Each structure stands twice: as structure tokens, then as C-alpha cells.
Amino acid sequence: MNQKKSGGSSNAGGAYYGSSGGSLPLRSMSSLAGETILAFFNWSLVVEYISIIWFYPMGFMGFTGMEAFLVMMFTPILLFGFVRHFLGGKTGVLVRMAALLVALAALYPYDINDPKSVEKHELILWKNPHVTKTVFVGIGLALDWLCQCRAFIANAGSNQRRERVAFSYMMAIVFHALIRLPYLSVNPFMTWKNWIVFGAALVVFAAVVLLRESTEESERRRPVMEDASSPLTTGIGFGGVLFMSQLFLSTYGVIPRWLNLGPYPAGILVIVAMIAGVVISKKTSMLTSRNTLIFMVVVGALYGFCSGTVPTAVGLFGLVLGCILVSYTMALWNVIIEKMSNTQRPVSMFIYAFITYTILLFWAIYVVSYKFVPWYLGSTLLRERHQTMVIAGILAMGAGALNFDSERGPSSPKKDSRHSSIVSYPPREVFYGMFVGLVLLLLFSVNRNLSHPTQAAVAGNHYERIVTPTSVENIPPTEIKSMIWTIHFGYDNYGRNSFPNITDAIRSHGANVIGLLESDLSRIMTSNRDLVEWLASELHMHSDFGPAPSQNTWGCALLSIFPIESSKHVILPSPEGELACLIDAIIRVDGVAVNVIVTHFGNTEDKLDRKLQAEGAAAIVSSNNNMPTVFLSYITEKTGGDNYKTLLAAGLEDTTTLKRYCEYVFYRGLEMTKFERWSCGEISDTEGQLTNFKIKKSASGDATN
Numbered sequence: 001m002n003q004k005k006s007g008g009s010s011n012a013g014g015a016y017y018g019s020s021g022g023s024l025p026l027r028s029m030s031s032l033a034g035e036t037i038l039a040f041f042n043w044s045l046v047v048e049y050i051s052i053i054w055f056y057p058m059g060f061m062g063f064t065g066m067e068a069f070l071v072m073m074f075t076p077i078l079l080f081g082f083v084r085h086f087l088g089g090k091t092g093v094l095v096r097m098a099a100l101l102v103a104l105a106a107l108y109p110y111d112i113n114d115p116k117s118v119e120k121h122e123l124i125l126w127k128n129p130h131v132t133k134t135v136f137v138g139i140g141l142a143l144d145w146l147c148q149c150r151a152f153i154a155n156a157g158s159n160q161r162r163e164r165v166a167f168s169y170m171m172a173i174v175f176h177a178l179i180r181l182p183y184l185s186v187n188p189f190m191t192w193k194n195w196i197v198f199g200a201a202l203v204v205f206a207a208v209v210l211l212r213e214s215t216e217e218s219e220r221r222r223p224v225m226e227d228a229s230s231p232l233t234t235g236i237g238f239g240g241v242l243f244m245s246q247l248f249l250s251t252y253g254v255i256p257r258w259l260n261l262g263p264y265p266a267g268i269l270v271i272v273a274m275i276a277g278v279v280i281s282k283k284t285s286m287l288t289s290r291n292t293l294i295f296m297v298v299v300g301a302l303y304g305f306c307s308g309t310v311p312t313a314v315g316l317f318g319l320v321l322g323c324i325l326v327s328y329t330m331a332l333w334n335v336i337i338e339k340m341s342n343t344q345r346p347v348s349m350f351i352y353a354f355i356t357y358t359i360l361l362f363w364a365i366y367v368v369s370y371k372f373v374p375w376y377l378g379s380t381l382l383r384e385r386h387q388t389m390v391i392a393g394i395l396a397m398g399a400g401a402l403n404f405d406s407e408r409g410p411s412s413p414k415k416d417s418r419h420s421s422i423v424s425y426p427p428r429e430v431f432y433g434m435f436v437g438l439v440l441l442l443l444f445s446v447n448r449n450l451s452h453p454t455q456a457a458v459a460g461n462h463y464e465r466i467v468t469p470t471s472v473e474n475i476p477p478t479e480i481k482s483m484i485w486t487i488h489f490g491y492d493n494y495g496r497n498s499f500p501n502i503t504d505a506i507r508s509h510g511a512n513v514i515g516l517l518e519s520d521l522s523r524i525m526t527s528n529r530d531l532v533e534w535l536a537s538e539l540h541m542h543s544d545f546g547p548a549p550s551q552n553t554w555g556c557a558l559l560s561i562f563p564i565e566s567s568k569h570v571i572l573p574s575p576e577g578e579l580a581c582l583i584d585a586i587i588r589v590d591g592v593a594v595n596v597i598v599t600h601f602g603n604t605e606d607k608l609d610r611k612l613q614a615e616g617a618a619a620i621v622s623s624n625n626n627m628p629t630v631f632l633s634y635i636t637e638k639t640g641g642d643n644y645k646t647l648l649a650a651g652l653e654d655t656t657t658l659k660r661y662c663e664y665v666f667y668r669g670l671e672m673t674k675f676e677r678w679s680c681g682e683i684s685d686t687e688g689q690l691t692n693f694k695i696k697k698s699a700s701g702d703a704t705n
Contacts, residue, residue: 032164032171032429034209037202039172041100041189042148045141046073046242047176047250047527048107048190050361052134054525055495056123059488059685061603062372064123066131070358072138076149076350084346087150090211096147097207103140104200106133107190109496115682118494130495152337153346160427166337167430170281170330173245174274174437177252181267181444184537185253185530191497229339235352237336237400242353243360244329244393248322249274251528255322258307258522258550259315260569263533264448266319271441273323275434277330282426284338287331293398299324300394304387307550309569325394335401356396363389364524368552371578371603384552384579453536453543455563461540462512462561476562478590478695480670483511484632484663485680485688486600489521490531493682499531501683503538509678509690512541512561513587515598515632517663519546520555532557546583546598547571553581556598562587570620572599572613577606580613584620586627590695594670595629597621601636601643610636614643618650621668626651628669630693634662655691665691 049072056064087095112118112129123131151165180187188195248254252270253263286292299321306318343349366373366382367389382389451457463474483506492498506514514535521529536543536559544558547569558564565586572580582599599617602609614635621629631652637643639659648654652666655675663686665675674692 029429029432030209031213032168032433034206034213035164035168036171036175036433037206038096038100038144038210039148039169040175041104041199041203042141042144043169043172043176043250044187044190045100045103045137045144047246048187049073049137049141050246050525051527052130052137052495054365055130055491057372058491058525066123066134069134069138070361072142073145073357074350074354075142075146077347077354078146079150079153079346079350083146084150084153087147088154092147092150093207093210096144097203099140099143099147100203101140101200103137103144104189104196104203106136106140108196109191109193112494112682115493133495149350152340153343153349154341162338162341163334163427166281166334167278167426167433169337170278170333171430171433171437173249173330173333174271174278174434177249177271177274178437178440178444180251181264181271181441182447184534185251185263185528186497186499186534187527190527229343229349231343231345231349232352233399233402234336234339234343235349235400236356236396237332237398238340238349239353239356239360240393240396240398240400241329241332241336243357243364244397245333246361246524247364247393248326249329250524251530253530253533254522254528254549255326256315256319257530257545258303258548259318259322260309260545260548261312261315261319262545263530264452265445268441268445269319269323270326271437273326274330275437277327278426278430278434280327281331281334283331284335287328287335288401290402292328293394293402296325296328296394296398297391299328300390301387304390304550307386308548309551325390329397332397332401336397339400360389360393360396361524363392368523368554368578371606386550386552448537451537453540455542457540458542458561476589477512479673480589480594480630480693481510481512482630482632482665482691482693483509483514483688484517484598484634484665485514486517486634486663486684486686487531488518488684488686489526490519490529493685497529498683499529499534502531503535505680505683505688506535506539506559509688511690513596513630514541514559515583515596516555516557516559517598517600517634518554519557520549520553522549532559535559544583544585547581551579551581553579554600556581556583556600558583558585558596558598560585560587560596562589562594565593570616572601572616574602574606574609574613577602577609580609582617582620584624592695593627594695595621595624595627596632597629598632600634604636610643611646614646618646621647621650621652626669628695629667630670630691631664631666631668633664633666635664636662655689663687663689665689667691667693669696670694671696 053066053069056066118127118129122128125131125135189199252267255270256263256266303318303321303325306314306321340349363382367384367386370380370383459474463476466473466475487502490498490502492501519531521531532543532545539559541559541561542564544564544567546556547553551571565588567583567585570582570584572582574580580601582597585596587594587596597620601613635643638661647666651668653668655665655667655672670693672691672693676690678688680686680688
């Protein structure tokens with residue numbers, strides 16, 4: 001059914017959405033843009049703040065008390081009547097502007113010229129930069145999230161006003177994922193100095209636009225319907241949508257990474273699926289049916305079982321399923337916000353929402369962090385339960401969407417003759433926004449394609465170029481310059497993004513075969529960043545991400561300027577502790593096949609795990625037919641210990657007699673020419689090890705292997 005033309009200011013919704021024809025409605029476009037900008041920064045903080053909280057629990061490998069800052073997300077339970085009234089109109093806009101500016105100021109990565117002058121280990125406000133950031137970003141998020149959720153339940157007098165809130169937030173989620181595409185999974189507005197300043201300017205601009213808007217219509221009230229939304233089911237639905245959006249919609253690369261696919265170009269389809277979700281979000285009869293929920297549970301289950309190190313065909317099938325899940329999750333934002341605006345007990349609804357969200361959030365953390373959680377908090381119960389986590393998230397969303405009256409909707413006691421509630425497409429302004437998104441997606445995709453690390457790009461940046469009058473030939477190096485580095489999820493010692501620092505360090509040492517440990521950042525608690533994608537593109541190297549995030553390890557990755565001819569991902573035995581990952585890859589150097597193994601064993605206290613893992617890794621080394629081997633490892637064993645001896649018994653040699661405990665470089669069938677240990681300074685609290693190898697002349701017979 002087509003929208004009728006707006007009758008101007010006399011129409012309760014006319015100030016916000018234009019007609020289906022005529023000139024571009026500048027007022028409604030500017031209002032939608034302003035609301036979307038504020039929603040973008042709100043969503044950015046929601047995604048970023050979990051990683052800020054998690055920094056110290058990650059470092060200390062256990063509860064530290066910083067987890068309590070999650071309560072900053074719970075401020076909407078304070079939305080009693082007088083609070084809702086106070087935050088209405090211009091006051092709410094001013095509060096949001098101030099809150100976002102405080103948060104952005106706290107995120108600004110100021111220079112630390114004297115590391116000795118700041119505290120890195122004791123959790124002390126002002127003295128510890130990360131604790132200070134946690135507090136003030138939390139305050140900003142708490143106030144802004146309070147105002148954003150107030151807008152969700154504003155119960156405004158027209159469908160159009162409520163829809164503007166819903167669609168602006170959905171568009172913000174799309175643009176959040178979109179802006180991370182050219183920046184290789186990083187949100188620049190939360191990370192880089194100039195972008196944070198630019199973000200502050202955008203926040204002020206958006207606030208000015210919304211302050212100029214008349215509050216008369218935006219504050220007009222309507223009665224709640226007799227069949228008001230249930231606080232319980234609506235709260236569960238909101239908690240589910242919030243969690244699933246954070247899990248899969250906060251970036252473009254998580255869906256394909258779960259399936260052993262690269263984030264580019266597969267991530268383009270994920271963003272398109274998000275846009276499709278916005279487009280279908282008003283098809284409430286389809287989205288809220290039980291059949292749709294059953295179908296989505298099946299989709300979620302199949303997606304979960306397609307995840308992991310799977311054949312490419314299975315991964316592509318899983319990608320289709322993942323895109324369906326993305327569209328469904330995005331579309332439900334409109335349905336859930338509609339129900340939230342019609343609940344009679346919003347405080348109860350938010351309590352149920354954040355209980356649901358917290359359970360699902362800790363579920364997502366427990367599936368990989370179970371070793372560091374006490375058993376009485378359910379650690380072993382949720383070990384490696386990522387498939388059931390996805391199904392639980394879908395069921396939570398579905399609980400909020402079911403029983404939605406699609407013919408009437410909870411937006412008015414009766415149909416609005418000026419804007420029928422059964423219109424099944426978004427307003428025109430939203431289509432303009434999505435068109436802008438598609439144009440940006442095209443431009444960003446072209447940009448990514450130009451910087452994508454193809455073999456030609458790798459050769460052009462790392463091989464020796466010989467130019468003759470008739471040809472240009474790239475000659476690859478004949479020496480392996482290996483590096484092993486535990487990069488602790490891409491944070492420096494102050495909890496800041498260290499991607500550029502890691503890039504510069506690797507580049508300065510000239511390493512051409514690199515093993516990275518604790519490299520899997522495709523999780524909620526690390527903001528779904530992707531260090532491997534970043535390094536592969538910035539350093540122009542081939543990459544192997546290692547076991548998928550859905551395989552619940554902390555990650556190990558391989559970067560190489562030599563083509564990776566084959567690769568196997570192995571999960572080593574871990575009956576007691578955290579899962580241990582291993583990459584078993586083959587590269588070709590100077591015409592010789594070389595086996596490169598990257599692995600991370602379990603923790604010190606898990607003796608049985610480490611014993612079994614050493615035996616498993618040794619068996620892999622032995623099975624490779626005496627192929628020249630570089631073994632880049634974190635084996636959690638003292639030099640000369642039993643597990644150390646197990647690896648040497650498989651035919652490996654150590655690179656030095658110096659005592660170590662965690663990181664080791666072993667080798668077989670190669671000539672070692674250099675070994676070096678170096679401190680990573682403030683980039684990481686671990687060391688790096690560099691070892692150079694040459695192919696032995698006796699190995700030339702393996703050139704065709």
C-alpha cells in the first residue's frame with residue numbers, strides 16, 4: 001500500500017518523513033541523519049566498551065573486579081516516569097552530546113612519554129590510564145545509553161517518530177560495519193586521534209540539528225494499547241537482539257571467519273544482508289510468525305554445524321545461512337522497538353532485557369574462557385557451546401517477536417488513516433540512506449580490492465625485481481626470516497589498539513614468515529577486530545588465520561611472503577584446560593617444500609593437557625617425512641622439561657641453549673644463520689624471537705616434493 005502525501009506540519013508524522021513523491025524532504029533527512037549519527041556513536045561505544053572492560057581480566061586470566069563496570073550498560077532500568085520526562089526533548093539531546101564528548105575524550109590515545117610515570121598493573125583511578133578510560137567511557141556510555149533506550153520506549157504520538165528512532169539505529173549498525181571495511185576491521189572513530197576529534201565534531205553537528213527540531217510533535221503522547229506488550233517477552237527479545245547484533249552485526253568479518261572463509265570479499269555479502277534486513281523490517285507478519293522462528297532456529301543450528309575448519313563448499317553454504325541470520329537479526333530491531341514503545345512497565349522490561357543480555361554475553365565469553373571461570377559459575381557447562389549459544393540467541397529474539405499483531409501493531413489503538421500500519425517497506429528517507437550505504441560499500445570494496453594481498457602484490461612488495469628490455473621478473477628470497485610473537489590480542493600495555501605498532505615492529509625486523517599467538521580477536525570481548533586481516537593487508541603477506549573463532553581457541557596465525565601451498569588446522573588434546581591450536585602449513589622456499597608449524601599449548605597447571613599436546617605436535621612433525629621444518633611455538637615448558645624433550649625426540653632442534661619458558665623456535669633440516677630475542681617494549685608484555693634459516697644444499701632434491 002502506498003503512503004499518502006504528508007499534509008505538512010498538521011500531520012503528526014510530516015516533520016519526520018516526506019511523501020512518496022515530490023522534492024527531497026530536507027528537514028526529515030537532516031533529522032534522520034542527526035539521529036543516525038548519535039545512534040552510530042552509541043552503538044560504537046556499546047561494541048567497544050566490552051573490550052575495554054575485558055582488558056584486565058584477559059591479562060590476569062581471571063576475575064579482577066573490572067567486570068562490574070558492565071553495570072554501565074544497565075542504566076535504562078532507571079527510566080522511571082520522572083526520568084523519562086526529564087530526558088525528553090532538548091534536555092535529552094544535550095545530555096547525549098555531553099555524554100558522547102566525555103566518552104570520546106576518554107578514548108583519545110594521548111602520548112605517554114614516560115612509561116614509568118604511569119601505573120599499568122594496579123587498578124588505580126587517574127594513575128592507571130586504562131582504569132581512567134574505563135571509568136569515563138563508562139560514564140559517557142551509561143548516560144548516552146540511558147537516553148537512547150529512552151528514545152526506544154518514548155511511545156511517541158506517531159508511527160513516523162517511532163520509526164525514525166528504529167531505522168536510525170538500524171542504519172547506524174549498518175554504517176558501523178561499513179566503516180570498518182576500509183579500515184581492516186578497526187572502527188577509526190574509537191581508535192585513531194584524528195578520527196576521534198572528527199567524531200566529536202559530528203556529535204556536536206548532530207546535536208545542533210536535533211536541537212533545532214520542534215519538540216512539540218516529538219513529545220506528543222498516545223495511550224498504550226489495551227493489549228500492551230509483555231515486559232517479560234519484550235525484554236527477552238531486546239536482550240537477544242542486542243546480543244546477536246553485537247555478536248554478528250558489529251562487523252562484516254565474523255560470519256565468514258566462523259566458516260574458515262576470509263573476511264574479504266565474503267564480508268561484502270554480510271553488509272548487503274544487513275541492508276536487506278533493513279528493507280524487510282516492516283514485513284511484520286513474516287518476521288513474527290512461529291514458522292519463521294522455527295526456520296531461523298534451523299538456520300542457526302546449520303550455521304553452527306557448518307562453522308569451524310570446514311571444506312570451502314560447506315563454508316559457502318554456511319555463508320548463505322549466516323547472511324539469512326544477519327538479515328533476520330537486523331529486521332527484528334524494528335519489531336522489538338515497536339513492542340518496547342508499547343510496554344506499560346518499561347523498567348521491568350529493561351531488567352529482563354539485561355538479565356538476558358548478560359547471560360548470553362557471559363555465554364559468549366565462557367565458550368572460550370571457561371578455564372578462567374570457577375566451576376560454580378557454570379564454566380564447564382558452557383565449554384565450547386557456541387552452537388547452542390547461537391540457538392539461544394535466536395530463541396530470545398523470537399520470544400520478543402512472537403504474538404505481534406501485524407494487522408494493527410502496538411503503535412496505535414486503531415489504524416492511522418494517514419499512515420497505515422501495514423505498509424511493508426521503510427520510509428523513503430531510509431532508502432536514501434541505504435543507497436548511500438551501497439555507494440560507500442562499492443567504493444570501499446574497490447579500495448579493499450586494490451590493497452588485497454594477492455600474489456602479485458606480495459611479490460611486488462617483497463621480491464627482488466629484475467627488469468630487462470623484454471621482461472620484468474620478481475625473484476623471491478631464498479632465506480626464511482622467521483618470527484614468533486605472542487601479541488595478546490592486539491593491545492599494548494595500556495589497553496590501546498596496537499595494530500600499527502605491531503605492523504611497524506614486524507616490518508622493522510624484516511621477518512618474512514611470522515607465527516602469531518593469541519591472535520583471534522573475532523569475539524565480542526575484543527570488539528570483533530581482526531589483526532590477521534590488518535597485518536596481511538598492511539604488510540602485503542599471505543595469511544592463514546588458523547582455527548576458526550567458532551573452534552574456541554585463543555588463536556594462532558601464520559603470515560608469509562612465500563605462497564602457502566597447503567594448510568591444516570588442528571585442535572590438540574585438551575581434556576582439562578583451554579583448547580590448543582596448531583597450524584600445519586607448507587610453503588615453498590627456493591624450490592623446496594618447507595613445513596611451518598605454529599602452535600600454542602595450554603597453561604602451566606594443566607599438566608595432562610600439555611603432555612598430550614606435546615605428543616600430538618610431535619606426531620605431526622614425525623608424519624611429515626623429514627621435510628625441512630620451522631616450528632614456531634608457545635609450549636609453556638621450561639627448557640629441558642619433559643614436553644620439551646618430547647618435541648626434540650621427533651627430530652626437532654632448538655635454536656639456542658638459553659633458558660626460556662613459553663616461546664620456542666625449533667627447526668629441522670635447515671641451516672640456522674641467526675637467532676635473536678627482543679623485548680617488545682610497550683607494544684606487548686611478551687618477547688619476540690627471530691630466527692633466520694637457509695635451505696641446506698642437501699634439501700635441493702626435495703624441490704619437487
